[in-house]
Amino acid sequence: MFTTPVDTATSLVLLSGLAADARIFTPQKIAFPQMHCPAWLEPERSETINDYARRLAETLDEGPCIIGGASFGGIVSLHLAEHTDARAVILIGSIKSPSQLPMYARCARPFRFLIPFIPIRLLQFLARPIATRVVKRHAPFAYGLACQFRDSNPAVFKWSLRRILDWSVAPTVSCPIFHLHGDRDWTLPLRYTDPDKIVKGGGHVISLTHPGEVNSYIKDVLRQESLE
Template identity: 55%
Template sequence: MAAPESPSLILFSGLAADADVFSPQKIAFPQLVVPEWPTPQVDDSLDTYCDRLADELRSHENVIIGGASFGGIVALHVAQRLKPLAVILIGSVRSPEELPRIARFCRLLKPVVPLIPGRLLQFCCMPLASRFGRYFAPHLSGLARQFRNSDPRLFKWSLSQLLGWKCTPAVNCAVYHIHGDWDLALPIRYTRPDEVIAGGGHVISLTHPTEVNRFIQSVIDQTVARE
């Protein structure tokens, strides 16, 4: 009897981040695809944006999708359209109710998001994203590195969608969630993860690749066993 074929794997990076956030996973899982973030159209909502993403990825069959941070939210919305075998959330949330209180409070500030001086903030993040920052503030440094390399326009659009997120996606597959207990962006106390990484911050795909890769492999194994 032939061994079951390993499913395809698609992971979305965090808030306007690039594929580098999954560098350790790309080594461990040769089948991994990390889509680039398409440039949002002027009138794009999260739903219309995910419609286009799903259309671009529809050729992938027998697939597990997931994402880190905002990428996990996108993965849940895309899952409604692609019907994957499973969804993996990495330092993300399942519903708007799991967002921290500060994010829910900041919904009132959504209209001013386009006015954020993205390039200036990226410049200010450079010290925190440096080797010095990694040593003295490793949890914040990961966030700073992710923000420093982002497209400011895409970042502001993503932030606006996050602040306006109100509907929990209904998916017809298992959802697996791994989270760091030192996540400052999406604190673990508001979430219900299946696995907790001790000492893990918000960018656990980079800072704790062994644990994240093991979790992904366990999801693949469970999914293949069910097929």
């Protein structure tokens, strides 16, 4: 299921998505030992994505690198590329611009003032029954997502959700952007995007459900950039 580890010196930085962490890239970490998935910083009050990305870049000890991310992590990676020596950006089940946000996200924008009132702690408590050994045995994918949501930082979750809804300007990225997307992604539907490659049968978390295709795509990007 996983690809053979890739022998390359090119640094690879991938950002996890909303309510997710480095566990979402477990198959990629096996294939790319040089991969780094930085933890989400505690956001400052009313901090923009670009300001957040600038602050995140200051914590990275990276030279020339490939930046990327899944879902919301891909959006942040576009801004992070402006503040690092990024040679390419890889979007994994993500989008390139606000115009590619699905209709439900655009309709939710007027209600973003309600985000502070979302009972994240309660929802995390309600997710506990899914994060059990029984579920892990019979539905490991649901178990993994429940564990990540249970362990996520409520402040980061609410900040990320608000930044998605008020994202209005895509950054100007000077390096190439590579985009991989599942054709059954209902969170960020394919019809709103224009990916370079489509993963057949892939949902929103293709890094876990289709690691072979994702790892192969990343490997091709790394190889292409190393030849330039």
